[in-house]
Amino acid sequence: MLSRIALQIALVVVIAFSHGAATAARLNVVTTTEDLAAIAREVGGDLVEVTPLARGYQDPHFVDAKPSYLVRLSKADLFILVGRELEVAWAPALVNNARNARILPGSRGYVDVSKGIEMLEVPDVVTRAAGDIHPYGNPHFWLDPSNGARIAETLRDAFSDARPAMRDTFAARSADFKARLEARQREWESRAGAMGLRGLPVVSYHRSWPYFARAFGLEVIDFVEPKPGVPPTAKHIQELEARMKERSVRLLMVEPYFDAKLPQKVARETGAALVVLPPSVGAEPEIRTYFDLFDRQLALLEEAIGKKGGS
Amino acid sequence: MRSNPIRAGRHHGVRRVIPRAAAAFLAALALAHGVPEAVAQQPTDAPAAPASGPVRGNPLNPDISVVGWIQYSTEHESEEAWAPAEVREMELGLQSAVDPYSRADIFIAFSSAEGADVEEAYLTFLALPNGFLARLGKHRSLVTRFNRVHPPETAFATRPLVSETFFGEEGLAVVGASLSRLIPNPWDIYVNLDLEVSDAPDESGVFLPADREDLLYGGRLNAFVDLSESVNLALGGALYTGPFGFDATAEEARRSWVSAADVTLRWKDPRRAIDRSFLWTTEALRASIDPEDAAAVGAEEDRPVGFFTHTEYQFARRWRLGGRYDWTEIPEGAEAHEAGALGYLTFTPSEFSLVSLQGDTRRDAAGEWDDRLFLKVTFNMGPHGAHPF
Numbered sequence: 001m002l003s004r005i006a007l008q009i010a011l012v013v014v015i016a017f018s019h020g021a022a023t024a025a026r027l028n029v030v031t032t033t034e035d036l037a038a039i040a041r042e043v044g045g046d047l048v049e050v051t052p053l054a055r056g057y058q059d060p061h062f063v064d065a066k067p068s069y070l071v072r073l074s075k076a077d078l079f080i081l082v083g084r085e086l087e088v089a090w091a092p093a094l095v096n097n098a099r100n101a102r103i104l105p106g107s108r109g110y111v112d113v114s115k116g117i118e119m120l121e122v123p124d125v126v127t128r129a130a131g132d133i134h135p136y137g138n139p140h141f142w143l144d145p146s147n148g149a150r151i152a153e154t155l156r157d158a159f160s161d162a163r164p165a166m167r168d169t170f171a172a173r174s175a176d177f178k179a180r181l182e183a184r185q186r187e188w189e190s191r192a193g194a195m196g197l198r199g200l201p202v203v204s205y206h207r208s209w210p211y212f213a214r215a216f217g218l219e220v221i222d223f224v225e226p227k228p229g230v231p232p233t234a235k236h237i238q239e240l241e242a243r244m245k246e247r248s249v250r251l252l253m254v255e256p257y258f259d260a261k262l263p264q265k266v267a268r269e270t271g272a273a274l275v276v277l278p279p280s281v282g283a284e285p286e287i288r289t290y291f292d293l294f295d296r297q298l299a300l301l302e303e304a305i306g307k308k309g310g311s
Numbered sequence: 312m313r314s315n316p317i318r319a320g321r322h323h324g325v326r327r328v329i330p331r332a333a334a335a336f337l338a339a340l341a342l343a344h345g346v347p348e349a350v351a352q353q354p355t356d357a358p359a360a361p362a363s364g365p366v367r368g369n370p371l372n373p374d375i376s377v378v379g380w381i382q383y384s385t386e387h388e389s390e391e392a393w394a395p396a397e398v399r400e401m402e403l404g405l406q407s408a409v410d411p412y413s414r415a416d417i418f419i420a421f422s423s424a425e426g427a428d429v430e431e432a433y434l435t436f437l438a439l440p441n442g443f444l445a446r447l448g449k450h451r452s453l454v455t456r457f458n459r460v461h462p463p464e465t466a467f468a469t470r471p472l473v474s475e476t477f478f479g480e481e482g483l484a485v486v487g488a489s490l491s492r493l494i495p496n497p498w499d500i501y502v503n504l505d506l507e508v509s510d511a512p513d514e515s516g517v518f519l520p521a522d523r524e525d526l527l528y529g530g531r532l533n534a535f536v537d538l539s540e541s542v543n544l545a546l547g548g549a550l551y552t553g554p555f556g557f558d559a560t561a562e563e564a565r566r567s568w569v570s571a572a573d574v575t576l577r578w579k580d581p582r583r584a585i586d587r588s589f590l591w592t593t594e595a596l597r598a599s600i601d602p603e604d605a606a607a608v609g610a611e612e613d614r615p616v617g618f619f620t621h622t623e624y625q626f627a628r629r630w631r632l633g634g635r636y637d638w639t640e641i642p643e644g645a646e647a648h649e650a651g652a653l654g655y656l657t658f659t660p661s662e663f664s665l666v667s668l669q670g671d672t673r674r675d676a677a678g679e680w681d682d683r684l685f686l687k688v689t690f691n692m693g694p695h696g697a698h699p700f
Contacts, residue, residue, distance in 0.1 A: 055540075058581040065700050066543065067501040067535035074442060074493055085695065093697040096414065099493060101438035106411055132662055132695070230661055231628055259586055259628070 027162055030076040030103075032087045033060055034282035035142045036113060036151065038290045040080060042177040043155045047166055051076075053094075054087075056282025059257040061132075061229070065090040073098035076109065077162055080155065083114035086139035111158040113151045117141050120210045131227025143279065144211035145185045148290055149178040181290075185215075188294050192216040195302045202251040203244055203272070205258050208279050212297070221247055224254070224263055237266060244270040251304060253277045275304040373407030373415075376693030380463035383686040398423045400463050402430060404693070412436055418461065430461065430484065444491045452483040453505045453531045454549050455571045455594050457619075466623060466657070468669040468685035472637035472649050473617030477517045477569065477596050485509035485527060494532075501535040511553045516642045517598045517615075518553040521564035527553035531571075545575040555600050565601035586628050593620040598642055615640035617648075631657040637673075647676035655687075664690040 027048040031037040037052035044050065051072050054063045060082070073079060073094055081087050095103055095110070102109035119137030126135045141147045156174035160167040192198065198217030205224040213220050222243055226236040244252075244266070252272045254263045260276060267274040277300055278284050281293050380399040398421075405417040413436050420430040433448030451459050457474060462481060474482055487509020494502040507529045511520045518527060529551030537543045548571065555567040575592040595618035602610035617639025625631045637651040651673035659665045669685040 055581055059585055062584050063581075064579065064584070065697060066537070067503070067545070068537050068543070070493065071499055071501050088695045089697055093700075096435070096437055097444065099438055099442045099444050099491075104411070104437055105408065128663060128692070257582055257584065259583070 025163075027159060028075055028077045029080060030072050030078070031080040032063075032082060032091055033142075033280060035280050035290065035293070036080050036082065036155075038281040038288070038293075039142075039148060039151050039177070040155055042290065043152050043170055043174045044159055045169070045173055047163065047169065048159065052282070056278065056280035056287065057256055057284075059255070060086055060280070061089060063087070063090045065093045069094050070098050073103065074100050076100060076103050078109045078111055078158055079103035080111045080113060080158070082139050082142065083112035084119065084136045084139035084141075085134045108158070108161050111154065113154045114139065114141065115154060116150055117147055120214070121207065131225070132229025134228075138207060138210050140208045140279070141211045143209060144215040145181055145188065145290075145294055146215065147211060149181050152177050152181075184291055184294070188298055189216065191298055191302070195298075195305055197301065197305075200251065200305075201247045201249050202253055203240065203249050203266075204253040205255055205263060208255055209253060209277075216298075221249065224252075224258075224266065232262065237262070241266055241269050244272060251275060251301070255279050256283055273304040275300050277301070371407075373405045374694045376404040376406070376691065376696060378402040378404070378461070378463045379688075379690045379692070381688045382468060383688075384468070385684045402461060402463055404696075409434065412438075442492050446489045446491070447487075449484060449486045450489070452478075452485050452509070452529070452551075453489060453507055454478075454483055454529060454551055454569065455596070456533075456545070456547060456573050456575065456592070457594055458482045463689050466621070466631075466633055466655065466667075467635065467653060468655070468667065468687040469653060469671050469683075471594075471619035471621075471635065472651050472673070473594070473596055473619055473639040476615075476617060476639045476641060476649070477515065477598065479512070479515045483512060483515060483518075485512055487527070503533050505531045505533075507531075507551075517555070517567050517569050517600065519556040521554035521557055525554035525564045527551060529553075529569075541580045542576070542578050545573075545577075547571075547573045558601065558603065560607070565603070567601070568599040569596060570599075571596045586625070588625040589623070591620070591622045594618060596639075600642060603643075613643050615642045615644065629659050631655075631659070633657070641676055644676060649676055650674050662695075663692075664688075 026046070027044060029040050029044065029048045029050045031040055031050060031052045033054050034052045034056040037050045040048060040050045053069050053072070054060050076098075079095060081091055095105065101107065104110060114136075119141070121134075121138040123130065123133055123135065126133065142151065152174045156170045159170045163170075199219060200217070201219045201221045202213075203222050203224065204220055207223060207225075207228055209218070209220055212218070222240055224232050224237075224240065226232055232240075243249075249270065249272050252263055252267050252270075252274050254260055254274060254276050256276050256278060260274070263274055266272070277297055278287055278293065281287050281290060284296065287293050287296050379401050381397075382399045383396045385395065401421040403419045403421070406414070408414045413434055415432075415434050417432045418430040420428045422428075429449055431448075431450050433446050433450045436445040439445055451461070453459060455474075457465070457471065458478060462470070470480065470482065485507070487507060489505055489507040491503060491505045494504055496502055507527075509527045511518045511525060511527045513520060529549060531547060531549035533545065533547035535543065535545045549569075551569045551571075553567055555565040557563070558565050571594065573592065573594040575590065577588070577590050579588040595616070597614065597616045600613040600615075602612060617637075619635055619637045621633065621635040623631055623633035632655070634654045635652065637653075638648065639650075640646060640648045651671065653669060653671040655667050655669040657665055657667040665688070667685075667687040669687060670683070671685065672680060672682045674680050
């Protein structure tokens, strides 16, 4: 009996220690967004423990720098951010108060995935008179699937630096992700062409979609916001509606975190279809992976165009 | 008149320095810790250098920002001198990483009434060994949540009575050092302990300089918990002690003990974070001050208390409605007390400016009422700073 108890205790101890060792070996990764978390899981697999801060249904510009995030950041091996000032209103305050030298700017654990990305909409003149602009270019670049592959390569390198022994595993997973993404991208592009997205004039609420538009051929002709971060005025809405009618705009795309009342009115006035388009993984419960994001976006656009086509 | 601790300190010749041993110790700790995985790819918080686009000035210059506060006021039944329109404050901020171990934050306040004043100037060691964070220099004391907020960035045109009465018209700013650490706990919730040592402030209702050795010591424990995705609760408590002038009879420094408690409840649906939010916060303070002549018959400690409670509802993207109620006893005021209330409607044209119409009524210790209206206008220039939380 005693030997059986001793065996059970020994088993518990072994499991506890082996679990501890496995946990210690896993990279503790905190990402600012769920998109980065999804790609990090693709590249890192079981070797990383990934925690996103902002949810996919949140406006990533307006996330509260809650102290509860500091607890997660204080233990992080890597802090991964979109960069280009997307998170400028909340991430620096968190990193500077996390008491974690591994993730301070300038350290290996501070991973800005915008490196190596070809930026769109880099302003020639930087002034707040142009609204809440991003001086280093539009940061919504994860919405082009080809940038997803580049982000994965950045994460592969960051994970490999942190866990050199796992370099080959991260490289293999990143290559596999890239191959799957390229295959799916061809499908998505074909689907976008079939539904008539190429050259389709659309209007969006915020300037979230230039990379998505470039990937799938949409032409974003105007915005509900007169300037980035500035709520629309009645005059701007009048001008927008006139322009939408003039260009026969059939789609009005709104991010889920904006109040849809005004876009609904604009859509009614102009005859465009309003589509609430998820801009991130996690924006809807069924969007769990980076692949799900584009599947869902194209399905929603297809549905909206189909409705307008049938009406 | 607004207090000006630095100038007042020089005037009285009470210029003190941060204990040099403490500064040297903290610097040594940081150096011993080594360069944090010394890669130094990005010496500041700036993003990766863009492939193309604007590059202006020296990229190693600190971030420069200005917060402006212009205020218009009207009043009734008051003989107090009060400018109907004034530049309440223009706050110049200079912020940058200093090296891989630390960053510096300097805020200089300019006002039409007071001229220039160093509001804060401190060096922060961001990641000392064992999870410590240290701050050296002049900073707003951590004694309460409200006290940490720079005056232009509060929601109000006037400070809560308890803050004015206990800590002076600009709040409690001290020159010293603080040490901070997250406290591990089984629930993995945010619990933080701050310890602070500093000079005693020159102008405050509950602390007064005595002699060179009499410093202000304090600690603050605060916790934050997410009750749900949309609701969170912050709790804080602090205990500070410092000199309160001299007991002339005993020829020794009188001491004052100040305890503080605050609670803040927030609601903000992350799906509609830019359109709707609600905040309720309350802060209470209690002081215990040695009697002026402890040897006198019947001498008792003075124990003033005070509090304010504030609520704010954001009912549209650009609009907020708020109110505050104040009540406080006056230190050494023989149980006299003041009360007041303030209400406001704030319009924010953008993230970088606001216009707030505010009404304030106060009853002073003599029972006289004073009503005022304010138009508070603030604006931010420079790099995008952190959203207040």
